[in-house]
Amino acid sequence: MAETAIELKGISKSFGAVHANRNIDLKIEAGTIHGIIGENGAGKSTLMSILYGFYQADRGRIDVAGKTVTIDTPSDAIALGIGMVHQHFMLVQNFTVLENVILGAEGEALLKTSIAKARSELERLERDYGLEVDPDAVIEDLPVGLQQRVEILKALYRGADILILDEPTGVLTPAEADHLFRILEQLKDEGKTIILITHKLREIMAITDNVSVMRQGAMVATRETAETSVEELAELMVGRRVLLQVEKGEATPGDVLLAVEGLTVKDSRGVTMVDNMSFEVRAGEIVGIAGVAGNGQSQLLDAITGVRKAVSGTVTLDGEPVDLTGAADPADLRERGMAHVPEDRHHVGLVLPFEENENAMLGYHRQAKYLNGPFLNIEAIRADAREKIEKYDIRPPDSRLRTANFSGGNQQKIVLAREMEQDPKVLIVGQPTRGVDVGAIEFIHKRLIDMRDQGKAVLLVSVELDEIRSLSDRILVMFAGRLVGERGPDASESELGLLMAGVEEKEAAE
Amino acid sequence: MSTPYAKLPAWADYGLIPLVNLAVAFLVAGLVVMLVGENPFRAAVILVDGALGRGQNIAYTLYYATSFIFTGLAVAVAFHCSLFNIGGEGQAYVGGLGVGLVCLAFDSILPWWLVFPLAIVGAALFGAAWAFIPAYFQAKRGSHIVITTIMFNFIAASLMVYLLVNVLKPAGAQAPQTRNFLEGGQLPKLNWVLEAMGFSIRSAPFNLSFLLALLAAFLVWVLIWRTRLGYEIRMRGFSPKAARYAGVSETKIIIVAMLVSGALAGMMALNPVMGDQNRLQIDFVTGAGFVGIAVALMGRSHPAGIVPAAILFGMLYQGGAELAFEMPNISRDMIVIIQGLVILFAGALEHMFRPSIQALFASLSPRSAGVEAQQGEGG
Numbered sequence: 077m078a079e080t081a082i083e084l085k086g087i088s089k090s091f092g093a094v095h096a097n098r099n100i101d102l103k104i105e106a107g108t109i110h111g112i113i114g115e116n117g118a119g120k121s122t123l124m125s126i127l128y129g130f131y132q133a134d135r136g137r138i139d140v141a142g143k144t145v146t147i148d149t150p151s152d153a154i155a156l157g158i159g160m161v162h163q164h165f166m167l168v169q170n171f172t173v174l175e176n177v178i179l180g181a182e183g184e185a186l187l188k189t190s191i192a193k194a195r196s197e198l199e200r201l202e203r204d205y206g207l208e209v210d211p212d213a214v215i216e217d218l219p220v221g222l223q224q225r226v227e228i229l230k231a232l233y234r235g236a237d238i239l240i241l242d243e244p245t246g247v248l249t250p251a252e253a254d255h256l257f258r259i260l261e262q263l264k265d266e267g268k269t270i271i272l273i274t275h276k277l278r279e280i281m282a283i284t285d286n287v288s289v290m291r292q293g294a295m296v297a298t299r300e301t302a303e304t305s306v307e308e309l310a311e312l313m314v315g316r317r318v319l320l321q322v323e324k325g326e327a328t329p330g331d332v333l334l335a336v337e338g339l340t341v342k343d344s345r346g347v348t349m350v351d352n353m354s355f356e357v358r359a360g361e362i363v364g365i366a367g368v369a370g371n372g373q374s375q376l377l378d379a380i381t382g383v384r385k386a387v388s389g390t391v392t393l394d395g396e397p398v399d400l401t402g403a404a405d406p407a408d409l410r411e412r413g414m415a416h417v418p419e420d421r422h423h424v425g426l427v428l429p430f431e432e433n434e435n436a437m438l439g440y441h442r443q444a445k446y447l448n449g450p451f452l453n454i455e456a457i458r459a460d461a462r463e464k465i466e467k468y469d470i471r472p473p474d475s476r477l478r479t480a481n482f483s484g485g486n487q488q489k490i491v492l493a494r495e496m497e498q499d500p501k502v503l504i505v506g507q508p509t510r511g512v513d514v515g516a517i518e519f520i521h522k523r524l525i526d527m528r529d530q531g532k533a534v535l536l537v538s539v540e541l542d543e544i545r546s547l548s549d550r551i552l553v554m555f556a557g558r559l560v561g562e563r564g565p566d567a568s569e570s571e572l573g574l575l576m577a578g579v580e581e582k583e584a585a586e
Numbered sequence: 587m588s589t590p591y592a593k594l595p596a597w598a599d600y601g602l603i604p605l606v607n608l609a610v611a612f613l614v615a616g617l618v619v620m621l622v623g624e625n626p627f628r629a630a631v632i633l634v635d636g637a638l639g640r641g642q643n644i645a646y647t648l649y650y651a652t653s654f655i656f657t658g659l660a661v662a663v664a665f666h667c668s669l670f671n672i673g674g675e676g677q678a679y680v681g682g683l684g685v686g687l688v689c690l691a692f693d694s695i696l697p698w699w700l701v702f703p704l705a706i707v708g709a710a711l712f713g714a715a716w717a718f719i720p721a722y723f724q725a726k727r728g729s730h731i732v733i734t735t736i737m738f739n740f741i742a743a744s745l746m747v748y749l750l751v752n753v754l755k756p757a758g759a760q761a762p763q764t765r766n767f768l769e770g771g772q773l774p775k776l777n778w779v780l781e782a783m784g785f786s787i788r789s790a791p792f793n794l795s796f797l798l799a800l801l802a803a804f805l806v807w808v809l810i811w812r813t814r815l816g817y818e819i820r821m822r823g824f825s826p827k828a829a830r831y832a833g834v835s836e837t838k839i840i841i842v843a844m845l846v847s848g849a850l851a852g853m854m855a856l857n858p859v860m861g862d863q864n865r866l867q868i869d870f871v872t873g874a875g876f877v878g879i880a881v882a883l884m885g886r887s888h889p890a891g892i893v894p895a896a897i898l899f900g901m902l903y904q905g906g907a908e909l910a911f912e913m914p915n916i917s918r919d920m921i922v923i924i925q926g927l928v929i930l931f932a933g934a935l936e937h938m939f940r941p942s943i944q945a946l947f948a949s950l951s952p953r954s955a956g957v958e959a960q961q962g963e964g965g
Contacts, residue, residue, distance in 0.1 A: 407832070407833025408833070424828055430824065439832035441817055447814055450815065451813050452813060
């Protein structure tokens, strides 16, 4: 019935010996929303980069609207009506919306006329698609959801008929994501074609017409969304059956192991990011902190773990006070039984150029078992790393390999193995499954539940609401640096979503 | 796609690529030689012959190399902490003061083999002290180490001129230098080693500090890759955030790394002051501190690379002197140009040929090149 917007035939792309894409066929019908899912490293982004002209395929053919084309640069793609909304926005922070929209498409030497033209064009787009945003607002003042809207406007302004969105909901609240989906529906009704890259199965089910699954560089299946299920898609992605729901028993909370009282933290610019927060975590429970990224969770984690100095507040670790405003440092806290899986494993939790075994002791390298006096006990360090590799099924099982060469999921396992094997009393975990594939997520969630059942106090911070809901025994919601509510694990997503958006407690409860 | 290139075998990484870079540097240098109207091939022959042709020349080459090993190691240790210490020149100069004071105090009462260890300590202490001030400002105040260390080179030069002219110069002497050291302040020459290998040497300053330099190279390897301190230095060098997370004090690690770096730079002074001139004189460092930067770059901050790189620069120094003597059109500055080109291709443009060599390897043997790009997507 519908005509074909894009057809890819036999696309292959290698980087050195690695086949990022092999022999990919893909057909996308005009006027539909087509989802592409796959684990990290499955080749989704490479495929889209080929379509958008960042890379050239080694082999294969691209047809756009029935004609074979060559796309060597992004400008070729734009000329063919292909637009892309990147995962990390490509916006100039201190420019206005209007300036960002015309950037690279100014048209003439003097800005004045092109700005006037852009303004009327922008008004038309806003009217047609419900993409409201103040054209004179400066980007850095806009919330993330609106910044994304500007990205979409940029693509439409350049005449895009086919819109590629790369993991668009990663930074949005559930409400913002819903709004985005409504916009996408509207764009579809206007005849635009949308390609949605994501690893969230729920989004695929909610909004797409068709879905293609990639695994290890190959296209393994294309389905009509209405005729498939979350379970089938997950199995196709991973290549085996996966448990999507975490199995866990009742929590049996014990003594308070971590108590935070009136904690206030400022960031490097002096802005208060954590504002007078108090909560406690007991032995044998997982306390989840939900919130949209950027509401002070990072600063909270940094302060509790001694990475950043707090302005005020007291923390008690297993009954002993910790001076977070002064003397506390991460080494000292580790010694006292606090393990920390940081949010940013690439820059904080791991030293990527290090060999795996060097990272397997990072932060614990003062322990006698790794040392001979001032010297490193290389044998012991490597043996210890090999043990963890085996226990946590880290692949490839090579303790001498550069850490950067492990996949995201395996890198995260290196961090988890290091922190969990110390047998800590308190485990502080930030974004444990960010950029981690489905198979590894299952493993990581199980380990976290294990830690709880062993009587550890686990504090979990995540922007993935699903993760918070399925793992936590209690959920604290953080907004603008403050705790705005506490809920049980059975709280509904919409209720939590309202709290995360800063809607007052009373209204959210209604 | 962060690293779309396949990994190279170690011999290509550490052997082939530096050689290709070096070859290109000499090719361009050859063009410059042609430009001034000389025959580049004859120039190359004179250069190599001047550096290695006779025992005499080899001894001089190794004498220069000794200084460059010390300064190269100094730069490398700071590099591993991601600090760019370009103050090796000043630290070596002040290190010389440590050597000079020890020799002046003890050369009449102790034999050289007792003065030598004291002089090593003196050189290291004075060099480290000179590095401490910029290190402290970097660690506590965030003053950029590149700016402060280069300023401290000038301060060191002025300080040393003042001390030599006003304090250390014997009364009535004309030259700004100390008195000559007695036998206790003179290191034995190593020329006999070359003579034992069948070379003949008239006189050359090649001395015992060469062995100390080799020992220092080994100890630096141990420090960086086999001690907890080295582990923390590398951690901070690769990722300051990870170091903070691991509880490594940034202030402390910056200061310690710079103290080690300064001490190594200071020890360079042993070679000219105690090994050759046997007195403390003005400007004895003659740019070795800066050559150390090139040596560390070319040696990729690894002692096993720094020693050969230092010998290469020793050859350029010694061979260049001969070249300037043999070819009147080629001045001493020409040698600086050649050195500059080596630095340019081996250091700044290190990655120019890497992608094509990697592509070549990947196409020749897809098995051997591999894992690097496995993390696949994410562009």
